[in-house]
Amino acid sequence: MEDEFKRNPPPLPYEPGTVRLFLPLEALKATHRLLRIAGGRESGVMWYGTKDANGNGTVCYVVSPRQQMRWGNYHVSAEALAEVVHRVPEGWKPLAQVHSHPGKWVEHSSYDDEMVSSHRILSLVFPSYGRKTRGFLHGVGVHEWQNGYWHRLDPDSAKKRICPSDGEVRVEDMR
Numbered sequence: 001m002e003d004e005f006k007r008n009p010p011p012l013p014y015e016p017g018t019v020r021l022f023l024p025l026e027a028l029k030a031t032h033r034l035l036r037i038a039g040g041r042e043s044g045v046m047w048y049g050t051k052d053a054n055g056n057g058t059v060c061y062v063v064s065p066r067q068q069m070r071w072g073n074y075h076v077s078a079e080a081l082a083e084v085v086h087r088v089p090e091g092w093k094p095l096a097q098v099h100s101h102p103g104k105w106v107e108h109s110s111y112d113d114e115m116v117s118s119h120r121i122l123s124l125v126f127p128s129y130g131r132k133t134r135g136f137l138h139g140v141g142v143h144e145w146q147n148g149y150w151h152r153l154d155p156d157s158a159k160k161r162i163c164p165s166d167g168e169v170r171v172e173d174m175r
């Protein structure tokens with residue numbers, strides 16, 4: 001079980017960031033759908049999209065890479081991630097990495113710290129293998145890398161950073 005791999009406390013307190021991520025409701029729905037397809041297994045989904053001059057992102061592409069899925073963890077190989085990166089249109093950037101956990105525990109494990117493909121993206125953990133939650137991102141763990149540590153944002157900070165929006169989304173399942 002992943003929560004056995006509890007991490008050390010952060011070396012420094014989290015400084016709230018200001019860069020926002022606009023998440024079309026279609027992208028959120030597609031993410032729930034892709035995570036639930038895995039059944040009683042953890043799975044990972046990548047979000048790509050555009051970034052404006054201030055660094056605010058908009059999710060345009062939701063993709064589930066080829067991966068190994070197990071009840072307590074998932075694994076995306078470097079080759080599988082490269083397959084995805086190869087398909088991302090010119091100009092779109094990696095914005096977030098999403099994965100599911102079995103229950104309500106949505107902290108990062110030390111394994112999760114290792115699995116995030118970049119320190120410049122957000123890492124989201126969806127509870128209950130991706131089943132729908134009560135409201136927008138309710139119960140979802142949002143993590144940001146800062147000063148050598150993946151910090152979990154408190155619900156207020158998470159709400160300020162991830163904003164529901166409209167927009168078209170490309171969805172792919174490469175599993």
Ligand SMILES: [Zn+2]
Pocket residue numbers: 002099100101108109112125
């Ligand atoms: Zn995890």
